[in-house]
Amino acid sequence: MSDAGLEQPLLRAVGVRKRFGDTEVLRGIDLTVSKGKVVCLLGPSGAGKSTFLRCINHLETIDGGQVWVDGEPIGFRLRHGKLYELPEREVAKQRRHIGMVFQRFNLFAHRTVLENVAEGPVRVLGVATGDARREALALLDRVGLAHRADAYPGQLSGGQQQRVAIARSLAMRPKLMLFDEPTSALDPELVGEVLEVMRALAAEDMTMIVVTHEMGFAREVADEVVFMVDGAVVETGPPSQVLAAPRHERTRQFLARVL
Amino acid sequence: MAEADVQDGRALAVGGELPIVRLRHWGRWVSGVVVLGLLALLGVALAQAQVQYGSVPEFLWYRVILVGLLNTVVLAVVAQGSAIVIGVVIALMRRSVNPVARWFAAAYIWLFRGLPVLLQILIWYNLALVFTYISIPLPFGGYLLHEQTNVLVTAFVAALLGLALNESAYMAEIVRAGLNSVDQGQAEAAKSIGMGPLLTLRRVVLPQAMRVIIPPTGNDFINMLKGTSIASVIGVTELIHAANNISSNNLLVMETLLAAAIWYMVVVTVAGVGQHYLERAFDAADRTGSAGGPWSRAARALRTAPTVRSRDV
Ligand SMILES: Nc1ncnc2c1ncn2[C@@H]1O[C@H](COP(=O)(O)OP(=O)(O)OP(=O)(O)O)[C@@H](O)[C@H]1O
Ligand SMILES: [Mg+2]
Numbered sequence: 001m002s003d004a005g006l007e008q009p010l011l012r013a014v015g016v017r018k019r020f021g022d023t024e025v026l027r028g029i030d031l032t033v034s035k036g037k038v039v040c041l042l043g044p045s046g047a048g049k050s051t052f053l054r055c056i057n058h059l060e061t062i063d064g065g066q067v068w069v070d071g072e073p074i075g076f077r078l079r080h081g082k083l084y085e086l087p088e089r090e091v092a093k094q095r096r097h098i099g100m101v102f103q104r105f106n107l108f109a110h111r112t113v114l115e116n117v118a119e120g121p122v123r124v125l126g127v128a129t130g131d132a133r134r135e136a137l138a139l140l141d142r143v144g145l146a147h148r149a150d151a152y153p154g155q156l157s158g159g160q161q162q163r164v165a166i167a168r169s170l171a172m173r174p175k176l177m178l179f180d181e182p183t184s185a186l187d188p189e190l191v192g193e194v195l196e197v198m199r200a201l202a203a204e205d206m207t208m209i210v211v212t213h214e215m216g217f218a219r220e221v222a223d224e225v226v227f228m229v230d231g232a233v234v235e236t237g238p239p240s241q242v243l244a245a246p247r248h249e250r251t252r253q254f255l256a257r258v259l
Numbered sequence: 260m261a262e263a264d265v266q267d268g269r270a271l272a273v274g275g276e277l278p279i280v281r282l283r284h285w286g287r288w289v290s291g292v293v294v295l296g297l298l299a300l301l302g303v304a305l306a307q308a309q310v311q312y313g314s315v316p317e318f319l320w321y322r323v324i325l326v327g328l329l330n331t332v333v334l335a336v337v338a339q340g341s342a343i344v345i346g347v348v349i350a351l352m353r354r355s356v357n358p359v360a361r362w363f364a365a366a367y368i369w370l371f372r373g374l375p376v377l378l379q380i381l382i383w384y385n386l387a388l389v390f391t392y393i394s395i396p397l398p399f400g401g402y403l404l405h406e407q408t409n410v411l412v413t414a415f416v417a418a419l420l421g422l423a424l425n426e427s428a429y430m431a432e433i434v435r436a437g438l439n440s441v442d443q444g445q446a447e448a449a450k451s452i453g454m455g456p457l458l459t460l461r462r463v464v465l466p467q468a469m470r471v472i473i474p475p476t477g478n479d480f481i482n483m484l485k486g487t488s489i490a491s492v493i494g495v496t497e498l499i500h501a502a503n504n505i506s507s508n509n510l511l512v513m514e515t516l517l518a519a520a521i522w523y524m525v526v527v528t529v530a531g532v533g534q535h536y537l538e539r540a541f542d543a544a545d546r547t548g549s550a551g552g553p554w555s556r557a558a559r560a561l562r563t564a565p566t567v568r569s570r571d572v
Binding site: 057059088089092093095096097098099100102104106107108109110119120123124125165168169171172 | 442444445447448449450451452453454455456457458462463466467
């Protein structure tokens with residue numbers, strides 16, 4: 001696009017605040033992500049990375065600030081210059097095109113792999129069952145699991161479950177994918193297969209926000225790395241800078257420990 | 260001798276197989292004999308009892324008994340069915356973010372679980388003493404419903420109301436336990452693909468809660484089948500009332516009660532078998548590769564019951 005002024009970011013988080021009881025977990029987070037970019041969120045445990053990710057698709061309500069995805073205020077409706085809070089069933093419609101992959105996979109345990117992937121398109125988008133199953137099979141093929149379409153999640157390895165979970169999110173044709181430590185619950189030898197799928201997604205210009213401790217992935221795939229501590233963003237920049245030559249003392253300490 | 264044993268062992272161990280002497284389960288034999296003896300004594304006693312066993316099979320098929328059987332089953336099924344529906348609603352209210360709903364649900368359970376079911380039935384049965392008419396007026400005159408309480412709340416309806424409302428309080432707690440047993444992550448995953456609250460409940464949470472909900476519900480249903488006998492107090496012709504009807508004419512009290520007992524055992528056994536298959540169908544979904552929803556699996560399991568175990572499907 002020649003006119004850069006018209007290009008609006010896919011995600012714009014402005015001053016996002018969140019408190020649980022007396023503790024302020026997010027203290028004004030700003031983040032802008034353009035279409036097709038991959039952002040990795042790093043930070044020590046308890047920094048609020050998961051909470052921030054969950055605020056983006058409104059799994060957590062926010063106490064201050066705004067989250068805009070593709071020009072829409074998540075959890076609200078903009079009208080006459082005011083933001084009106086939306087009921088849960090309206091928020092559900094906004095979530096349709098924001099995929100989320102969880103640390104613990106959370107596949108529907110009572111449905112087969114194929115049913116897991118086709119569930120959203122059929123029930124939420126109203127796609128015909130036959131079409132949805134065909135598309136689900138194609139997606140499963142993409143993550144290398146077409147041959148396990150009829151298995152139940154409990155019969156798969158962690159790595160396979162996580163790849164199915166990614167396929168389930170992709171089936172909704174998301175504009176934005178959120179990953180919350182997608183490989184942290186996996187045995188070391190299974191991490192690679194999941195990262196590979198994520199790399200392929202990034203190469204296809206999927207917009208992704210990834211909370212991860214996999215520094216190699218961040219260095220290689222991320223367009224931008226965001227370092228968070230105690231509910232605030234400490235440092236932002238391309239991985240070559242933040243990971244190789246961090247400016248902030250906290251970032252240096254953190255990287256010294258994980259690398 | 261010990262030396263011989265050792266040598267024996269060495270020699271055999273080299274060659275491989277050693278004979279195995281199984282543990283003798285003496286306790287099983289002893290207890291078996293004791294139980295058989297007691298059963299024989301019971302048989303002797305029953306044979307000497309002054310009961311006309313010959314008339315029992317005949318009573319089984321008496322019209323009154325069959326009407327009683329039908330009423331018992333209908334009462335139990337409708338009461339349990341309504342209790343399940345109300346129970347789900349109350350359980351959802353209990354887990355709601357709306358404090359008024361939570362408060363109402365707690366009060367509902369407190370009340371209907373607190374009162375004896377007989378008292379509840381008697382209150383419904385005697386409603387006409389305090390309200391002659393039951394009316395639902397329409398906003399612009401006229402009535403949606405305007406009827407004498409006597410006509411509306413018959414003995415059968417009073418029993419149904421008492422049994423269903425009492426049971427609904429218990430069902431609410433059973434359903435709540437079931438919903439709580441499903442991992443929070445399941446609902447979050449459903450939300451993350453854009454499912455609204457109702458769809459999440461219907462497609463993701465409830466089906467997985469069934470595993471926890473079915474066993475105590477089956478228990479309650481069996482209790483309900485037998486508990487309908489309490490309706491005999493207000494003159495509903497259920498099994499026990501029917502048996503009493505007959506024996507007040509012919510004085511064969513034990514014989515008619517035996518006939519009723521046999522019908523109870525038949526109905527309870529059928530319910531137990533149904534529960535078994537339902538449980539297995541919902542259980543299987545988590546691990547085994549049988550296709551289709553749990554209901555179609557249950558149906559299939561029932562059709563092929565004697566020969567095929569669901570694990571093989
Ligand atoms: N539902 C909740 N209720 C109360 N406190 C919470 C809740 N969820 C998170 N917290 C608190 O918020 C803080 C941030 O948690 P969060 O899970 O976002 O951290 P994180 O950066 O994802 O850490 P980790 O790397 O361990 O996953 C923590 O102190 C946590 O205890
Ligand atoms: Mg986290």
